[in-house]
Amino acid sequence: MFSLKLFMFIFLLLYVILYIKAHNSPESTIKQLDNLLKYPGWKNLNDVSSIKFCKKIQYVKNLIETPTxxxxxxxxxxALTIYLGxxxxxxxxxxxxxxxKWQEICKNQNKEDDDLKNECIYTKELINIIAKLIVPIAILLKGALxxxxxxxHFPWANFKMFRNKPYMIRLLFDRIGYILDELNDPSLSCDDTSTNSLTHEIVYKFFKSIIELLQVETGLFCEFVPSNTNYLWDEWVQAYRAINNQRVKLIFLKFLTIKIKDYIKTVILEKYCHLGFKFDPITEETFLPTPEEPIDLDLEFKAIDEERPTPVQI
Known part of the structure; x- marks a missing residue:
């Protein structure tokens, strides 16, 4: 019995030694990672101040600037994967x-918001926003993660056992595309006013649930820079009303579509291309540059912008 315990102890000790050794990153990986962090976009990310990983608080600046x-x-x-997530x-x-916010405006009876309700029946346009803008950006960002x-050497994405780990954020990104399966139900006709409200309710509940899950995950691992949570909405509504005050009548949802498209384009440029991520239009996958590749941000953004699905004009 003693010899068996001794054997098991030696075996476990040897395993631990080999395991630790296996976790040393090869030089090529370190070089590729440090090269990636040379892209200027990493220093311009300003939403997250720190992350929690391995029961420690890690500051973004140290992760980016400290050589690996x-x-x-x-x-x-x-740590960087969590930070990017x-x-x-x-x-x-x-x-x-x-x-x-837009759907809640459509639901309530506040007369102060009547100018924002002029297109609450536009179900096709809402589905277009989701299919042509929201789902594609979620796929692109998930690809970067x-x-x-x-x-x-042991990617989270390859193992189901990590579904309850920080990389859960990535799995939630994967779920965003599922909304299209529900909206493609033949019983939900965009031309049938009786089902329009059901479609809006499906979208409302789905997005609400994803937000709540993302907030739970980020609450465990992310320390965000304090900001007004509705800053985009407030800014866009103010801009819309300024346009209407000039007697230029514009449907609010169409205005939102333009603003969401511009916002997504900025995200792709600043939080994808400027971080060094590249998109392969053939495989539709994101990959990292090699250390030998020159940094050409304008060319990279052009390639991404050309290949990204174009929103339907509404």
Missing amino acids: HYYKGEQKIR CTYAKVMINIFSIII DALDLLH
């Missing part, structure tokens, strides 16, 4: 909040 040591590479990849979660919450995660 070979035995800390794996931990740094994990926090940043992207904030983007999606911003977009979802806009749609929810996956590309960064794949630098690790």
Whole structure:
């Protein structure tokens, strides 16, 4: 019995030694990671001040500016993946909040908001926003998370056991596309006023649930820079009313579509291209640049913008 315990102890000790050794990042990975962090966009991200990982608070500035040591590479990849997930979660919450705000305006009877209700029956336009703008940006951002995660020798994305870990944020991004399956139900006709309210209710509840789940996940791992949660909505409503005051009548949902499109374009530029991520239009996957590739931000954005699905004109 004693010899068996001794054998098991030696075996476990050997396993731990080999396991630790396996977690040392190869030089090529470290070089690729440090090269990625040279892209200027990393220093311009300003939504997240710190993250919680391995029961420690890690500050973004240190993660980005500190050169990667070979035995800390794996931990740094994990931390940066969480940090990027926090940043992207904030983007999606911003977009979802806009749609929810608009739907709540349609539901209530506040006369002060009558000028924002002039198109609450536009179900087709709402579905177009989701299909042509919201779902594509969620797929693109999820691809960036996956590309960064794949630098690790044990990627979270490949193992179901990590569904309750920080990378859950990525899984929620995956769920965003599911809304289209519900909206493609043949019983929901956009030309049938009796089902329009049901369609809006499906979208409202779905986006509400995703926001709540994202807030739970980010609450566990992300420390955001304090800001007004409705700043985009307030800014856009003010701009819309300024246009209407000039006697230029514009349907509010069409105005929101333009603003959401511009916001997404800015996100792709500043939080994707300027971070060094690249999009392969053939495989429709995101990949990381090699250390030898020159940084050409304008060219990269042009390629992404051309390949990204174009919204339907409404």
